[in-house]
Amino acid sequence: METRWVTFDLDGTLADSPFARVVMPWLHDCLLQRGVASPRDALRQEHTRRLEAGDDVAAYHWDDIASAVLGAQGEFAPPAPPALPVPPTLPMPIVEAMRGELKSDIAAFPLYADVAPVLADLRERGFSLAVLSNGHVGYQRTLLELMGVIGSFDLILGPDNAGSAKPDVGMFAHGLLAGRIALHVGDLLTQDVQAARLAGIQAAWVARQLAPAAGQQDGNDVRDAGGTGGTGENTDSDWLHLAPCERPRMALASGWLDAQVTRELAALGRARTIGPLDEAADQVPDAIILQMDEILSLLP
Numbered sequence: 001m002e003t004r005w006v007t008f009d010l011d012g013t014l015a016d017s018p019f020a021r022v023v024m025p026w027l028h029d030c031l032l033q034r035g036v037a038s039p040r041d042a043l044r045q046e047h048t049r050r051l052e053a054g055d056d057v058a059a060y061h062w063d064d065i066a067s068a069v070l071g072a073q074g075e076f077a078p079p080a081p082p083a084l085p086v087p088p089t090l091p092m093p094i095v096e097a098m099r100g101e102l103k104s105d106i107a108a109f110p111l112y113a114d115v116a117p118v119l120a121d122l123r124e125r126g127f128s129l130a131v132l133s134n135g136h137v138g139y140q141r142t143l144l145e146l147m148g149v150i151g152s153f154d155l156i157l158g159p160d161n162a163g164s165a166k167p168d169v170g171m172f173a174h175g176l177l178a179g180r181i182a183l184h185v186g187d188l189l190t191q192d193v194q195a196a197r198l199a200g201i202q203a204a205w206v207a208r209q210l211a212p213a214a215g216q217q218d219g220n221d222v223r224d225a226g227g228t229g230g231t232g233e234n235t236d237s238d239w240l241h242l243a244p245c246e247r248p249r250m251a252l253a254s255g256w257l258d259a260q261v262t263r264e265l266a267a268l269g270r271a272r273t274i275g276p277l278d279e280a281a282d283q284v285p286d287a288i289i290l291q292m293d294e295i296l297s298l299l300p
């Protein structure tokens with residue numbers, strides 16, 4: 001029988017990964033100690049510059065971005081004398097230099113509790129599993145090892161071994177995957193869902209923030225920013241009783257999907273050039289899941 005694949009994004013889908021929580025602050029401190037005035041802005045600007053230049057591989061190569069930021073400030077101004085002596089270059093690769101910090105962070109923020117049982121179930125049913133991430137593979141592989149789940153995946157793709165990043169459809173065209181993906185699962189409408197839909201693949205948006213218990217806790221409920229008409233009377237229980245494939249229509253009518261797209265683009269520092277979503281928009285998922293085991297109903 002032909003291999004069928006289920007593909008997953010990593011950050012926000014399998015786990016709340018450490019990048020924003022510990023890697024960015026660590027890079028910020030490393031660069032600040034070496035005289036860079038506004039490291040976070042400089043890192044973000046260099047990332048955006050590379051994305052806009054169409055270089056998906058370099059845009060997510062954070063070791064190289066940090067080195068470029070450090071190199072660039074050296075061209076314009078001599079580094080301020082640090083309070084404590086630090087080596088002039090950055091400790092690299094990041095993933096090795098930070099291994100201890102990553103390990104502690106993952107101990108505190110492990111794989112989401114609903115993920116491992118579903119991966120085991122899918123493997124038992126004969127699916128091959130892949131991670132399709134915009135993080136480089138060496139870094140993501142280490143995270144998956146520390147999360148104890150590396151053995152569940154047959155393939156890990158990032159910009160460095162795929163040559164492209166989501167929302168480009170390139171990862172879905174990888175030789176092992178092309179034409180064989182039953183489902184892609186991800187937490188970003190403008191990356192995961194958009195890329196999968198463009199590639200003609202069933203896309204599930206994992207929206208844990210919409211689950212009844214989550215919204216009040218994390219202050220990150222897209223429902224706060226939605227509600228632009230439509231079925232504004234929805235309650236949490238509506239979500240619980242709808243099938244995953246029935247939820248996108250309600251989320252679209254409620255303005256929640258539009259709010260999420262705006263939120264995602266703002267987080268990336270981009271202006272919204274996508275118009276109001278309609279049912280045919282690539283950012284509208286085929287299904288919305290509130291917990292991982294709901295993907296099982298979407299598979300043959």
Ligand SMILES: [Mg+2]
Nearest residue numbers: 009011012187
């Ligand atoms: Mg993600």
